[in-house]
Amino acid sequence: MTVRLPQKRKELELPGPRRVMDLLAEAGVRPTTVIVTQGKHLLTKDHRVEDGATIDVISVVSGG
Numbered sequence: 001m002t003v004r005l006p007q008k009r010k011e012l013e014l015p016g017p018r019r020v021m022d023l024l025a026e027a028g029v030r031p032t033t034v035i036v037t038q039g040k041h042l043l044t045k046d047h048r049v050e051d052g053a054t055i056d057v058i059s060v061v062s063g064g
Helices: 020-027
Strands: 002-005 010-013 034-038 041-043 054-059
Touching: 002 020, 020 034, 020 054
Parallel strands: 002 054
Antiparallel strands: 002 010, 034 041, 034 054
């Protein structure tokens, strides 16, 4: 599967299937700082991503 990390200007190729939280750990990304999408669908941290999928890891920015 392809894991796209636009903020780090990186793409990872990882074998699947894997849970989103495991993908984030392998990529060195804290789950509380990002959302993960596949196409137009938001994925939960326990969602299982199949081999061959492409997912995007998007940083969440908030402020006051």
